[in-house]
Amino acid sequence: MSLMGKIALITGITGQDGYYLSALLLGKGYELHGLVQPLVYDDTHTLAPFLDQITLHRCDLCDGGAITRILNEIKPDEIYNLGAQSHVGMSFDVPEYTTNVNALGTLRLLESLRALKLENTTRFYQASTSEIFGDTPPPQTEHSLFNPRSPYASAKLYAYHLVKNYREAYGFHASNGILFNHESPKRGYDFVTRKVTRAVASIGVGQKECVDLGNLNAIRDWGHAADYVEGMWLMLQQEQADDYILATGEGRSVRELCDVAFSCIGVSLTWIGEGEEEKGIDRLSKQVRVRVDQKLFRPLDVENLRGDPTKAQEKLGWRRKTSFKETITEMVKADQSCLIYDIKRFG
Ligand code: NAP
Ligand code: F7E
Numbered sequence: 001m002s003l004m005g006k007i008a009l010i011t012g013i014t015g016q017d018g019y020y021l022s023a024l025l026l027g028k029g030y031e032l033h034g035l036v037q038p039l040v041y042d043d044t045h046t047l048a049p050f051l052d053q054i055t056l057h058r059c060d061l062c063d064g065g066a067i068t069r070i071l072n073e074i075k076p077d078e079i080y081n082l083g084a085q086s087h088v089g090m091s092f093d094v095p096e097y098t099t100n101v102n103a104l105g106t107l108r109l110l111e112s113l114r115a116l117k118l119e120n121t122t123r124f125y126q127a128s129t130s131e132i133f134g135d136t137p138p139p140q141t142e143h144s145l146f147n148p149r150s151p152y153a154s155a156k157l158y159a160y161h162l163v164k165n166y167r168e169a170y171g172f173h174a175s176n177g178i179l180f181n182h183e184s185p186k187r188g189y190d191f192v193t194r195k196v197t198r199a200v201a202s203i204g205v206g207q208k209e210c211v212d213l214g215n216l217n218a219i220r221d222w223g224h225a226a227d228y229v230e231g232m233w234l235m236l237q238q239e240q241a242d243d244y245i246l247a248t249g250e251g252r253s254v255r256e257l258c259d260v261a262f263s264c265i266g267v268s269l270t271w272i273g274e275g276e277e278e279k280g281i282d283r284l285s286k287q288v289r290v291r292v293d294q295k296l297f298r299p300l301d302v303e304n305l306r307g308d309p310t311k312a313q314e315k316l317g318w319r320r321k322t323s324f325k326e327t328i329t330e331m332v333k334a335d336q337s338c339l340i341y342d343i344k345r346f347g
Contacts, residue, residue: 009076011035011061011109012083013054014043016186017127021080021229022050028233033074035059035083046186061105068112075118078236080125081109084156087190088131089298091152102155103162110166110174123236124163124174130221130247130305132157132178138219138306142178142245149300160243167241175235180221180247180307182228183327185334192254193222194335196261197328201335203289204265205343210288213258214296216278219251219304224322224330234316247307248320255280258290260325264332 008025012018013034025032036044038058044051057074059066061083084102085091091098106126113119133140134147148154166172187194192213199211223246231246252260255271258280262269269280269289280290312318322330 005029005031006078007031007033007074007076008078008080009033009035009071009074010080010082011105012081012127013056014040014046015082015086016184016188016225017082017182017229017232019046019186020184020226021082021232022047022054024229024233026050026053030078031055033057033070033076035061035070061101061108064108064112067108068115071109071112071118071122072116075116076122078123078125079109079113080127080232080236081106082127084127085152087188088150088152088302090190091150091155092299095151098151099155099158102152103158106159106162110162110172113172114166114170119166119170119172122173123241124166124172125232125236126159126163126174126176127232128160128163128176128178128243129153129156130178130180130245130307131302132160133305134302135304138221138251138304139249139308140245140247140305141308142243142311149302150298153302164243173236173241175238175241176243177228177232177235178243178245178307179228179231180223180245180305182223182225182246183331184225185331186225187331193257193328193331196258197331198335200261200265200267200332201339203267204336205339207339210291211258212291212293212296213254214293214298215301216255216258216290216292217253217303218301219253219306221247221249221251221306222257222324222327223248223320224327227320227322231312231316231318234312234318238316242315244312244316244318245307245309246312246318246320247309248324249307249309250324251304251306252324257328260328261332262289264329
C-alpha cells in the first residue's frame with residue numbers, strides 16, 4: 001500500500017532505530033524528515049543508503065524554539081520521537097543532560113504541537129522503554145509496576161506519563177511504545193550485544209584475546225530492531241492511541257549472550273569461578289575469552305527484564321520475526337565483514 005503524501009518526522013534518525021524506521025517509512029512512500037543534532041558533524045553516514053530521500057533538520061531536542069520552528073515548517077502527520085541519550089550506564093554520569101533530552105525533549109515536542117494547534121492532526125510515537133519497570137519481576141506487562149533504577153529510566157518514565165497526560169487532557173493521538181532491548185548490526189558499540197559481537201569477530205581473526213564485561217547475570221529480552229520499528233508504525237495507524245509493549249517474551253543472561261556469540265566462531269565456552277573471578281574459557285584451547293571487570297558494573301542495575309507482548313500481538317497484529325540466535329549471528333557476521341574490510345585496506 002502506498003501512503004504517498006504522508007509526512008513523517010523522526011527525531012534520533014541517525015541512531016539504530018532511526019535507520020530501520022527510515023527504511024520502513026520510505027518503503028511505504030512517506031515524505032521523510034529527520035532531526036539531527038547540530039554540533040555532531042559526521043553523524044549522517046549511517047543513513048547513507050537513504051540520504052538523498054530524507055530532509056534533515058539540524059536541531060537539538062534541548063532547543064524548544066528550533067523545534068517549534070521546524071514543526072511549523074513541516075507540519076508532519078506523524079512524529080516518531082526516538083531522539084535520546086540512550087545509554088543507561090552513562091545516564092549515571094550525565095543525569096541532568098539525560099533528563100533534559102529524554103524527559104524535557106518530549107515535553108518540548110508536545111508543547112510545540114499544542115502551541116501550533118497540531119494536536120488533532122499530528123500523531124506522536126514516544127520511544128519508551130522496559131527500563132521503566134526496573135526491578136518489577138517478569139514477565140512485565142502494560143499493567144506492571146514502574147520502578148525506574150537509573151536517571152535514564154526516570155527521565156523516560158516522566159516522558160511516558162507526559163504522553164498519557166497529553167492524550168487524556170488535549171486529545172493527542174500519542175502512544176508509548178514500551179520496547180524491550182532490540183539489537184542489530186546498527187547497534188551502538190557501547191551496548192553489551194554489540195560489544196560482545198565485535199569482540200568475538202576480533203577474537204576470531206586473532207586481533208584480540210578476550211572481552212571484559214560487567215554484570216554477567218543481568219537478564220534481558222533481546223529482539224531485532226527491524227521487527228520493532230514495524231510495531232512503532234502500527235501503533236500510529238490505529239484509530240485510538242494507546243501504550244504497547246514490544247518484546248519477544250524470552251529472557252537470556254549476558255552469559256548466555258556470550259555463549260551464542262562465541263558459538264558463531266566455533267568456540268564453546270565453559271564458565272568457571274564466581275563474581276569478579278568468573279571467567280568464560282574456550283573449552284578446547286583453554287584460553288580465557290571473557291573476564292569480569294568491576295569497573296563495568298553500574299551503581300544500580302536492572303536484573304531481569306522479560307516482556308509480555310500479548311497486547312501488541314492481539315491489537316496490532318505485531319509479530320517478531322527474527323530469533324535471538326539469528327540476530328546475534330547477523331551481528332557477528334556484520335562485524336566480521338567490517339573487520340575483514342579494515343584488514344584488507346589498512347593491514
Ligand atoms: P541510539 O542508537 O542511541 O540513537 C539515539 C538517537 O538520538 C541518535 O540519533 C542521537 O543522535 C539522538 N540524540 C541524542 N541526543 C540528542 C539531542 N540532544 N538532540 C537530538 N537528538 C539527540 O538509540 P536507539 O537504540 O536507536 O533507540 C531509539 C530510542 O528508543 C531511544 O529513545 C532509546 O532511548 C529508546 N529505546 C531503545 C531501545 C533499544 O533496545 N534500542 C529499547 C527501548 C527504548 P547522534 O547520532 O548524533 O548521537
Ligand atoms: O546493557 C549488562 C548491563 O547497555 C544490558 C538501551 O537501548 O536497552 C538498552 O539498555 C545489560 C545491563 O543495554 C556490560 O549492566 C554487562 O544489565 O546493552 P546494555 P540496557 O542497559 O539494557 C533498554 C531497553 C533501553 O531503553 C536503552 O536505551 O548488560 N552489561 N557488561 C553490560 N552492558 C554494557 N553496556 N557493557 C558491558 O560491558
